Amino acid sequence: MEDEQMRPMLGISVDDGEVCAVLVDADVPNLGPFDSQRGFGAPGDTPAEVAAAAAAAMSERAAAASLTLSAAAVVTGPENDEDAGPVTEAVRAVLGIDVESVLLDDARLAFLAGAPELADLLVLALHTRTFGVESASIVDVPSREVLSTVSPDGDEFGPHTQSLPEAMDEAIARAGVSPDAVVFLDLRPLDAGPARELSTVLGVPFVTPHGVPWHRATGAALVAADRRAPAIAAAPAGRHRGTALLAALVALVALLGGGLAVAVGSGAQAERSAPGVQTAVAPPPSPVPQPDRPRAADPCSEARPASWPARASDPAPGSVPSPETTPAAPPCGSSPPTAP
Incomplete structure (x- = not known):
C-alpha cells in the first residue's frame, strides 16, 4: 500500500x-x-x-x-x-x-538553501568545479543569489595560477560581504588541505553538507518540489474582521484593568485554550465589604511566577513568623498589586 x-x-x-x-x-x-x-x-x-x-x-x-x-x-x-x-x-x-x-x-543554490547543516549560515564562500574548471564564489543563501564569482586564469587554483585564498579575497571584495562558512560542493579527496587553509584564512568554519556527491540531482529535485509547493489559501475577509474586533476588545480590557480575563469565541471553539494555558475569569470587586467573609490573604506573600525557581531561603508554604520576630515588610511594597 x-x-x-x-x-x-x-x-x-x-x-x-x-x-x-x-x-x-x-x-x-x-x-x-x-x-x-x-x-x-x-x-x-x-x-x-x-x-x-x-x-x-x-x-x-x-x-x-x-x-x-x-x-x-x-x-x-x-x-x-x-x-x-x-x-x-x-x-x-x-x-x-x-x-x-x-x-x-x-x-546548486536550491541544494544550499535546503541543507539543514547550512540553515543558520546566510552567506557562504563556495568552491565549485564545472567541467574541470574551479570557481570561488560568494553566495547569499536566503535569496539564492550568487554575489560574485572568480575563476583562475587556468582551469584550477594552484601554484602556477591564482591561489584559492587570493581568488576568494577578490570575490569577497566584489561582493562587499564576508562569508559565514566555507563549502566545497564538488569535494575531492585532495580538497581537505585547501579547504582547511581557506577556512583558516577567512576565520570561518568549513562545512560539508550531507549528500554532497549528489548535490546537483538533489538540487534539481528541490527546484521541482518548490515549483509544485501548494499555495497558501488566504483567510476569509470576515475572519480578518473578527480578529481585528477581538484585538480591539482585548486592548479595551487591558486599559480598563482590574485583572479581568475575557474569553471570546463561538461554538465549541470558545471552550478551547492553548496547551498548558488555563483561562480564568476573575470576579468583579465588591463595592461593599462583606462582614461575614474572612479577609483574603495577601496574594503577594506566597505567589510567585511559575518560572521562578524555589530557593532554599524561601519560607515553607503556610509557615507563620514567631511572635518574637518582627514581621517583614510586605513583599510587594505598600502599593496594591496590579494586573500584569
Missing part, C-alpha cells in the same frame, strides 16, 4: 561525465534524498541513454517501496547544454510524467 505521506520526486544530473539520481520527498525536501544512486548505463551510451537508464532504475526502486513518482527534474552542466533537450525527453518517455529541465546554478 502506498504511503500517502510521501510524494517522491526524482532528480537526475548529467554533468562532468557522470550521471547521478536521487529520490526526494516533496513534502519534506529539506531532509534531502531518501534514496540515491550513480553509475548507470553502459560504456558508449549517450547522455540521453544513460539518463533513461537512471530513470528506469529509480522508478523501479520507488515502486519496490510502494511509491509513485510525482514528477522528475533533470540538470545538465555547460558541457552538456546540447544534451539537455534529448535527456529530458528520454526521461519523460521512460516515466510518462512531467519532467523539468533545471539550470545548474539553480540546482
